[in-house]
Structure formats: C-alpha cells, structure tokens
Amino acid sequence: MSTLTRPLAWIAAAALSVASLPAMALQPFKADYLASYMGMQANGSMTLSSEGANKWRYTLQVKNQLADLSQSTVFEEVRGQLRPLSSQDRSALLVKKRNVQATYNWTSNQATWTGDIKPDRAGPIALKAGDMDAL
Numbered sequence: 001m002s003t004l005t006r007p008l009a010w011i012a013a014a015a016l017s018v019a020s021l022p023a024m025a026l027q028p029f030k031a032d033y034l035a036s037y038m039g040m041q042a043n044g045s046m047t048l049s050s051e052g053a054n055k056w057r058y059t060l061q062v063k064n065q066l067a068d069l070s071q072s073t074v075f076e077e078v079r080g081q082l083r084p085l086s087s088q089d090r091s092a093l094l095v096k097k098r099n100v101q102a103t104y105n106w107t108s109n110q111a112t113w114t115g116d117i118k119p120d121r122a123g124p125i126a127l128k129a130g131d132m133d134a135l
Contacts, residue, residue, distance in 0.1 A: 026056055026077070035062060042067065054078070055085070068092040078106075084132060104131075 030047045042064035049057050051074065059072045073087040087102040100115040110124035111131070 026050075040064065040066070056082075066094055081129070082132075083129075 026048065028047075028049050030045065032043070032045045035042045035044050042062045044060070044062040046061075047057075047059045049059075051057055054077045055074060056076070057072060057074050059070070061068075061070045063069070069091045071087065071089050074085045075082050076085055083106060084102070084104045085106075086104065089098070089100045089102075091098045098116045100113055100117050102111060102113050104111045104127060106127065109127045111127050112123040112125075113121065
C-alpha cells in the first residue's frame with residue numbers, strides 16, 4: 001500500500017466502522033480538512049448525504065499535487081443496522097490509475113467487484129449480516 005493511500009484507508013475504515021454499530025439518527029454533513037503525512041499535505045473532504053428511502057451516500061476525497069483519491073459508498077438502514085449497497089474506489093497516483101466498483105446484493109447475499117481488480121478478488125463472496133465495505 002502506498003504512503004498516500006495508508007492515511008486514506010485508516011480514515012475511511014474508521015468512518016465506516018461506525019456504520020457497523022446500531023444505526024443512530026443520521027444527519028447529512030460535510031467536513032473539509034487538511035491532512036499531513038510524512039511531510040506531504042493533502043486537502044480532503046468527507047460528506048454524508050441522504051439519497052432518500054433510508055439510503056445514504058458517504059464520500060471521502062483526498063487530493064494533492066501527486067494524488068487524487070476518492071471513495072464513495074451507498075448504504076441503507078435496515079432494522080436499525082447499516083449495510084452497504086455499492087461503492088466506488090478511485091485513485092490516481094502520478095500516472096497510475098485505479099478504479100474499483102463493488103456491488104452488495106443482499107437478496108442473493110453476494111458481493112462482487114469490477115474494474116481494476118485481479119480476477120481472483122472479483123468474487124462473488126457470501127455476505128453476512130454486519131458485513132461492511134472494507135475500502
């Protein structure tokens with residue numbers, strides 16, 4: 001994992017881990033911040049927005065001269081628990097670009113991934129109650 005994506009992964013993991021707790025009253029928000037890691041700085045923003053019908057979109061973006069990283073997850077509240085429906089992870093580090101989409105099908109209890117991902121990591125894998133988007 002590159003030095004620029006490690007902080008993004010920790011930030012997103014911390015934010016998404018909250019989603020595994022019983023759902024509380026969610027409220028839309030936007031937070032802008034300046035991150036610093038090993039002498040490099042990046043601007044970031046985190047948002048939570050309602051998509052109606054108990055669906056929400058969580059978005060995290062971090063950008064500087066060398067990298068443009070983003071992660072977006074759509075999730076829903078079902079019986080007091082939050083569960084992901086889809087996500088998109090994008091990164092552009094200098095000339096290397098990566099784009100991965102995930103789909104969480106709770107009817108068939110399977111998760112799959114497409115995009116810039118190794119075939120053996122594309123799934124499907126079985127979903128269980130409490131599973132979350134791992135970024």
